[in-house]
Amino acid sequence: xxxxxxxxxxxxxxxxxxxxxxxxxxxGRRDEEIATLRAGLDLGLRVVDTAEMYGGGRSERLVxxxxxxxxxxxxxxxxxxxxxxxxxxxxxxxxxxxxxLATDRIDLYLLHWPGSHPLSDTIEAFEELVERxxxxxxxxxxxxxxxxxxxxxxxxxxxxxxxxxxxxxxxEFDLFPALKARGVPAMAYSPIEQGRLLGDAALADxxxxxxxxxxxxxxxxxxRSGDVLAIPKASSVAHVEANAAALDIRLDADDLAAxxxxxxxxxxxxxxxxx
Ligand code: NDP
Numbered sequence: 001x002x003x004x005x006x007x008x009x010x011x012x013x014x015x016x017x018x019x020x021x022x023x024x025x026x027x028g029r030r031d032e033e034i035a036t037l038r039a040g041l042d043l044g045l046r047v048v049d050t051a052e053m054y055g056g057g058r059s060e061r062l063v064x065x066x067x068x069x070x071x072x073x074x075x076x077x078x079x080x081x082x083x084x085x086x087x088x089x090x091x092x093x094x095x096x097x098x099x100x101l102a103t104d105r106i107d108l109y110l111l112h113w114p115g116s117h118p119l120s121d122t123i124e125a126f127e128e129l130v131e132r133x134x135x136x137x138x139x140x141x142x143x144x145x146x147x148x149x150x151x152x153x154x155x156x157x158x159x160x161x162x163x164x165x166x167x168x169x170x171x172e173f174d175l176f177p178a179l180k181a182r183g184v185p186a187m188a189y190s191p192i193e194q195g196r197l198l199g200d201a202a203l204a205d206x207x208x209x210x211x212x213x214x215x216x217x218x219x220x221x222x223x224r225s226g227d228v229l230a231i232p233k234a235s236s237v238a239h240v241e242a243n244a245a246a247l248d249i250r251l252d253a254d255d256l257a258a259x260x261x262x263x264x265x266x267x268x269x270x271x272x273x274x275x
Pocket of ligand 1 (some may be wrong): 018019020021022049050112141142161162188189190191192193194195198213215216231232233234235236238239240242243275
């Protein structure tokens, strides 16, 4: 059974998707990366996350190639750079991204992190893009609680994509409750901490109990609430298959307690961490 999460606009997606940072950078790995993204789609990992920043468009172009002919299966997430996120710059960035992606629409378009252009201008541009059908919905990324508070309550915000995994639990204290109060799900980036969690002994113990890998336990933990969508990046078919299988792992109270001992939940508010 695949657990899904609903955005405020009613669209549902599986709680596990695919990240693409650094994909497309190495020509020698391109074919395998494309095959990996397609294998992920075959396994139901429909959410594909990219950004104009990644490789200066190389990731978007690779994603475009990977989803060619199967656009309707994909829930495409892209991000505008804060430096481009003026009223007019956001529209132009989106048009460039659509060309790189070789598609006519982005399913969810995010402001990559808070920047210096007035947020109201970025939101107005997002709304124009929605009206023109170039973007289905919009959200933000790397927004902490106070930045989230600056977004009007009646705005059509769909998500805040933030750093979250067992070693980065800060959002549990205040950001996730603030999102929940608005009915907005979070997206967790770097759910395997870019590979740095792979050698963790506590996660390895839990993994052994489930006949699973550390990466799978990190993912199962990250998506455990049903309110958080994780977007691990895999560049081999073996890794994306393992990641999809994490959807079937149910962590029990003992597992969660063991992970809490190794990675204590936050006791006070802390500034949102970023990578
Ligand atoms: P991840 O936490 O997803 O870690 C990626 C690393 O984990 C890679 O080295 C990958 O290896 C490895 N890995 C993946 N699956 C497995 C597996 N089953 N077993 C063992 N190792 C595995 O890091 P990312 O930083 O890439 O984060 C994920 C995505 O989140 C990004 O790709 C990007 O789309 C998004 N992101 C967004 C940010 C934002 O500011 N909004 C910031 C950072 C990321 P291999 O490549 O060899 O498969």
